[in-house]
Amino acid sequence: MTAATQNRAAGLLGRHPVGMILAAPYAVYLAIIFAYPFGFSVWMSFHDYFFAAPGAIVDHPFVGLDNYKAALTDPAVGQAFKNILVFLVINVPLTTGLALVLAVALNRVVHARTFLRVSFYVPYVTASVAVVGVWLFLFNSGGLVNSLLGPLAPDPSWLVNEGWAMPVIAFFVTWKQLGFFILLYLAALQNVPNELYESASVDGANGWNKFWSVTVPAVRSSTALVVILALITGANLFTEPYLLTGGGGPNGASASPVLIMYQRGIQQGEPDFAAALGVLLVLGTLVVAYINRRFIEGRDS
């Protein structure tokens, strides 16, 4: 491609039109797999809708913002959003911090490397259904955690304590997902040039200084990634309250928006309400993700 054609094409198709071709399969994929269901969900959220068999004659009148009003005024929904906030406040900083520290430590490890890495990774590969059983055993009132804590154990016990149910879920998810985020950081650390550490050493920096002045800035865009992925995982929390606290108990203290979507939309046959809640959740997550990007990524193009 000559410079002249490049320039002419730049006006219409951008500087690298080949990018369109490279991205095309993915764009087509999104169009045929996600466009319809998502467009349909948005459409549903403005109508009085329920799923009907093909051939059944049913009326789906336009109802404007009624579904949104219903979702916003439902106390269970408000509670679920509050719960998820508690979750994020605990889970996101804990995940990011622990993942980075552990990745830096693991990166320098010479002995027992495989064992250590596999240990942190195993929870991530294991299906939630299975590990939930073990956590129930650990955190119930006669469980191992309470035996260790003795008189410090909370009463009522963790998963039936309104103040503790959500934090326990947040710890569970941190534990479960951490391996993946450690790997993300480990991969990013490979791209930090050694010279940076060397010149920092020449300047007399100690380990702690180097961590803050070299490592943390060098993996900044990975941190943005980790934070966004952790945010999204948290916003879409479902399996854990569904299984670990028996459907969002105690008393709705661990219900999540997606759990309520599932109950209302699929179990109770109100997909219009669920769609409105889903759209609200998506918007909320996007706003938080955008703010986060502004803060962490900063200079990113």
Place this chain on the structure above:
Amino acid sequence: MRRWPNVVRYFLLFLGALIFLFPFYYMLIGSLQSSPDTSIKGAFPTGGLTLDNYQDINSRVDLLGSLVNSGIFTGGVLLGTVVFGTIAGYALARLQWRGRGVLFALVLLVQVIPFQLLLIPLYVLIVRGYGLADNYLGMILPFAINTTAVFVFRQFFLQLPDDLFAAARLDGAGEVRILWSVALPLVRPALLTAILLTFIGPWNEFLWPFLVTKDADMQPLAVSLANYISTVSARAANPFGAILAGACVLAAPAVALFIAFQRQFISTDIGSGVKG
């Protein structure tokens, strides 16, 4: 970094590893018990372990067939993600073209949408619109290109130093060539991380393949095991053990694969190739 006291670091890492492994260890022990023993002593058995729970699964589930189905399902997703996801990630990170902003906004949007919102419309689309019930393609399609992986690819391509690309372009290399021989080799650890991320999704996914397949011969391991768990959980001699055994069977191939490939994730030479 070298001044970090080694002993302390190893101590903390091993302690963390033990904490992380304990529930998994307990799962394994539980799957070997003939009756559930939830006491603390039960976690450190001295005898009385049995393979009965595993034998029971083996007699009720076609493990090999399910494993093959899981392999096809997961393999299809991996192939789609690696082939189309990397190039899309590269285009999003390194190339300027019209519509890039829109596509990136969609990448964010798709990740943020909870799957439960799309479940039934997607099912109608794939089963009714495309006629893909009881079909591998129907199982694979919703996961075919993992959007989180595309996002991860983009992020790693972004991290590569700009000079590298400027130099390659000065040498007259085309964009596809730069992707293939400059960018891809440099992000290999990221590639493997994304593969791993992609692998776990379909491997543990239960609801979707279950909705799409009613034919038991088509069902992947996660579905067969979930069906098994739902029937035995009330009836087996040791329901808890049966569930845990099912979980171990599901986890074992994933862990084995990870151990086999984990050396590839961090190849120490890569760092030196990238000089800023």
Place this chain on the structure above:
Amino acid sequence: MKRALPAALLTLSLALAAGCDGSGGGDADQANAATGPITIWLSNNQEELAWGKAMVASWNGQHADQKITAQEIPAGKSSEEVIGAAITAGNAPCLIWNTAPAAIPQFQKQGGLVALDSFDGGAQYIADRTGDTAEQYKSPDGKFYQLPWKSNPVMIFYNKDIFAKAGLDPEKPALSTYDEFLTAARKIKSSGAAQAAIYPAPSSEFFQSWFDFYPLFAAETGGTQLVQDNKAQFNSPQGQAVANFWKTLYGEGLAPKEMYNGDAFADKKSAMAIVGPWAVKVYGDKVKWGAVPVPTSTGKPAAEIKTFSDAKNVAMYSACQNRATAWEVMKFATSQEQDGKLLDATGQMPLRKDLQTAYPDYFAKNADYKQFAEFAGRTVEVPNVPNSVAIWQAFRDAYSESVIFGKKPVADSFAGAAEKVDQLASGS
């Protein structure tokens, strides 16, 4: 581009949605008369599956041109999602042998079910087989969208060893009034014979109330359903008495508030359990058990006590093309012969009015099942009203808040829930 995209998506989705609503279906009369191969779904629990496969084999042996293909779906949590999705996509099977009565109103609203009255003698067949109990399975429009198939009338199982250890009479324990029950429960707990007197699942899934509140409510009220005539019935003195009874159990720690991972009764952590006849096979030799009816405040005689049926039924789905065959299969599989085989294989009670006289040999041989069979004629079903699942969830939330966790007085929570339920039941 940016503005065009959402508009394009919307148009696309509308076009597809219209396409979904318009096609398919076919002429109902024609389908009703059509015969040919059909597909059915069976619940995957081992005993039922064995019965189902034998039934299919025996039908297929006689009907080479109308063969049945049987597939399995899990009996557990996800079966309603699967059926709901299949209805919407139009690929539901002809018959599902384990349709929960609570799900019927929703499937019917979706247009997913075939009214069985549309077959010659359909309603009559149901009435002849099941008797008066069948009335509870009629939908508000007066039609049957389900064939009452089998019930699991629930009773209280108790562990004789634990009772003996607690100093209670293991053979004839006094458990018929609330006071007696509470006295026994306190003794079990204080003697340390078991961690819990009784251990119903304290979680918030909508169906959990069927195994704690509802059987006792049915007994206390002499058979009132949760909702009748579009009005919530639980906010009554009887309903509150039942709730306060459970509240005492939870408040004094006689029933734990925490989920148990496994089966507390089988693991001997709990002295009692609320179960159906399936339990006879499951607990068989593992636990030395006895069974008594659920308690009432005044200690009604056993013969007057009604209980929750925990029934599972058969429904025909509108995606079915060869409905004449499907209807014949329904009758074939609920004949006296097949019902007998079901009873033999599973111990669950076919919903027949002549249950005990039709299978005298079985009940002579299996005395344990006889007491369940006596209840089979006195069961109360979940109400067949619109928004059935939403109603149970609203009730469960109020119950969980006031009874299990004691955050509010029962009267307050129930009054709030009753208002919500009235609204839901009226169909809005």
